[in-house]
Amino acid sequence: MNAAARALITVSAAFFMASAQAELPDPSRFGRAMEMGDIRSASRWLDEGLPPDFEADVTGSGLMIAAAEGNIRLMELFVERGANIDYVSRIGEQAIALAAWKGHQRAVEWLIERGASLNPPDKTWSALHYAAFAGKTRIVDLLLRNGAKLDARAPNLATPLMMAVREGNEGIVKALVDAGASTTAVSDRGENALAWALRYNRLKIATLVAPPENVAEAVSAPPVAAPPPPQASIPAPPEVSELLNKLRQAEAQGKPTEALRRQFMAAVERHRKTSAKQTVKAAPSALVISAKRGKAGAERAELVAGAATPAVQTLAEDAGAVDILRAIQEAQAKGQPTEELRRRFRAEVDKLRQSAQ
Template sequence: MNSAARALLAVSAAFFLSSAQAELPDPAGFGRAIELGDIRSARRWLDEGMPPDFEADVTGSGLMIAAAEGNIPLMQLFIERGANINYVSRIGEQAIALAAWKGHQKAVEWLIEQGASLDPPDRTWSALHYAAFAGKPRIVDLLVARGAKIDARAPNLATPLMMAVREGHEGIAKTLVDAGASTTAVSDRGENALAWALRYNRLKMATLVAPPENVAEAVSAPALPAQPAPPPPQASIPAPPEVSELLKKLRQAEAQGKPTEALRRQFMAAVESHRKASAKQTVKAAPSALVISAKRGSKAGGERAELVAGGATPAAQTLAADAGAIDILRALQEAQAKGQPTEELRRRFRAAVDRMRPSGQ
């Protein structure tokens, strides 16, 4: 073989080798393979030159999917091949957050040992956010003990405490408050933990994150904040005398060291009664949209509806869209775990994520 032929053969071999290396897996197929723990395919794709942080169509990188499945050997493979343990996906999630959300304590511990950060970039969903949201008290305890940032801020400025309140996880909320979580921090809608408790009808948790007098004041406020428009602000409806009287008795009992549980129940019942009466008497702004999302694990008919007021800020609309995307993602992964069809849920999730992106992107 002459030198020209050898050169041509070398060029041809290099061309075909580079073509093979440039062949990336289909994102949907990649995601399904990693979810199923197909370590042989993962190793082959990596050997062929797939970037270690290659993302699937929904969940994120291979490391993130493996973390969500609690698959430590698969996580180790991606780390050994150069995956960024703190990689943030296009929807703002990290591997340790997904492991925490799914309750995989050993995976969370392994990631921490490998150097996963418990102090994520500002305005990123943290592992503590997801553990609080999903109701995983043991993982919350672990993260707090390892020094996780108690008041980490999500893209909507929500804190882990707000997530616990939103989902009604009273024990986790108490753990966070006892660990020093701020009860006065506000989201990008200007709402603190108390406002979240009232918005999601978590009245039992309201006095956990705020003094009773603040609860009484909050439920007397307008159901929707006044807009800086010509119409005058809505006037609040004064709390009835029984609420004030019960609050007075509750404070006296606390000062005297007497049991307060019965009084607290009466107080919250009176507050709820007043809140319902206020809702009937207060004229609300016309809604510009009705956001409906299915709550995770609920049966048919268990959808949740939320009115987004006319003139709501883009941040408020993003929050509603974000909550919908989270619910769809949870439903998608539950369907995958049960072997149910997921194409429609995948389509809805991608559409929800697209709605969350600022215009022009």
């Protein structure tokens, strides 16, 4: 083989490798496709060399997104292709914790059956933390039966019991106490379960985590400010949800979205004008979108009352990755744009990766 032929083969190989690489998604596109349950794209990308634990821009790896969606088929695909069932994302989450948080019991069972760990390293949010926080009683029972650590400590030293107390999940509080959870463990602020109960004005729960005399003594102390009341909201018409679903599908499939965006914003504006005539506790100011991608009819949109300062404006310039992630979640809850926040999140994660190398 002469030099010209070898050069041609080398150039051709490089071209085809570059073409294959060009087909791989960026974290944002990957995340949207996995949330939509796009198994065909996932399989193709893995065939083309996508790492099985590749992370999306927000939620985590493909397996983690599949677990959060309760998508067993997609979970199977990633595990078959070598995904680490106990993979910890850059923000310290695992697939089983996300499945527990979203209440996908079959997904939790599937992960347990395949050996997923229920007890991550100390000072990490565990599946039991997430299930207790979200009020998923059956999953709490499932995790306890399979050996989940009762007094696992989160980054702020909170226990699963504290999370159940915070959210007022009385049945879970009782189940954890009956199972032997510590009522005297303290968080990084020196507060135990009783202090959390009183902070959130949960007096009945306070009697489950402390003797009556301790509760009486604590109640006689200066009161703790109660959390703000829920905001008033007005359900949006089906038109808004339908357009949102079409928009998300188009984004995931790489199709043009400009016309759909104009239709969506026009529908939102019509809803704003209509809802202004209805009585709410405060002037409506933000459209909250809740969409389950790939599940027609499961989307929800609400016009929420109260001031809504864009999260990107209130985020400190030196905010870390976790702070930016929280801002993204807040922005999504308020129906605010997240592209700039996502860009900052990816940049911050890149910094962390570079500093770790």
